[in-house]
Amino acid sequence: MQRFPPLAGLSLAALLAVAGCSSSSPSPSSSPSPSAEADGTTTADDGSRTYSSEELAAILDTVTEADGTALQVLPTDQIDQGMDQARRFLESVVITPEECAVFASNTLEVPEDAGYATGVSGAGGDAVQTIVSASSSADAAFFPGRIDASSAALQACSSFTVEAQGVVIDQTVQDVDAATDADRSFGNLTLQSSPDGARQETMTVIGTRGSLAVTAVRTARDALPQGTQDELQDLIDETLAAAAG
Template sequence: MKRSNASVALAIAAVLTLTGCGGSSPSGTTASGSPSPASSVPTPTPKAYTNEELTAIVAGLKDAQGQPLTVVPAAQIDQGLIAAREMLRTAVITPKACGVLIDNNTQVPEGSTYAAGASLAAKAKTATVMTVFAVKDPSVMTAQFEKSAAALNDCSTYTIELKGQKITNEMKPVDVTVEADKSLAALTIQTTPAGKKQVCNVTVLGVKGTLAVSVMKTGAVGAVTAADAPELVKLVNAALAAG
């Protein structure tokens, strides 16, 4: 897959925190029940994942067209994230509060593991990118999710100015049902300084315990729509089930 490190990292980072597809609709919560006495039920140890285990999850999945996901090497992800951080360091976000999306986009919690894969649909000129991400402490995942969700709710429209070019992002929540503790789904359309709507992304995120799975489909306006969300939900559900 001939893609630059920076472009791969930006796509992966986008699905990590829905930067590329803002707007959120939390659709899953942990089922409630009668609490058990702390002394009688020991606290379960959060499940940990290695990069190899997460890579195996990605490698075992196929997109909606039956095409296997191509795994992105971990070294390429790391190199790309460094390039992305440098690229976005001088970005100006308006409103300023929406900058949290960029911050989350390029910061990886210490001790976390991750893997990514992608597939390209040449005829439709779209790409599907999956990121599987795990942390040691589930509270870290919850905090990151809630921080992003709060920012996304306040950032239905925001701009990113980078190297003199200003891109406007319009974000809309997408209603989906994900088999997860917490989930987000959204659609974004990016508009150029000339007023041309050029890119559309749909992203679905599901979180279960210490594991998060994000899938983004990106392409030209018209090639990608909110109607693509269900196929992304299937991928998220499959990855979470495999974990």
């Protein structure tokens, strides 16, 4: 059965999955090493510092799923290729109504100074995939602004279509009442169906704190496993705790 790539994950991580790739970092930021002072002691992050791609990759390397499965943080060249493929893919599809394209375009707008990294894990023969992405920018308003844009679009785009390779894929999106340790949380659940009867569910939870945004995504053929929302929220909290040091 032919399957078509998902578009409505509302996150950088989901688009990287679309492109068949996930992971760390194009451009490292100029931030200092992770919360370490000259005498070698560590201090908690107050939300004002930024993280380089290398630091974020090291943070995600410590994160595990509920069953103890570690995330696999992949190399820089794969994320570069994935971003290019995602942009080309978006240029080749038609999203109706047009304003609903913000769900995808927001994920490819990254400040020049941003550091980011992505880790993935799979289960059930890749029928279920979990992706965690961490991003950091000195522009503290950037990530909340992307959440605001997606939240506004969600009100008008609870249902839309994506035409890819001549096939129309129906999308429905609903809000998820996300609760994390972040300063700001946002979530959504997407159901995709194609004419051949294929179905895919994707849940996305985003948490932002200061210069840091963490996105946890799980996508599954047919239906997501029970407990997905709690597990995604826990992944965000674990990443934020590791970043705080």
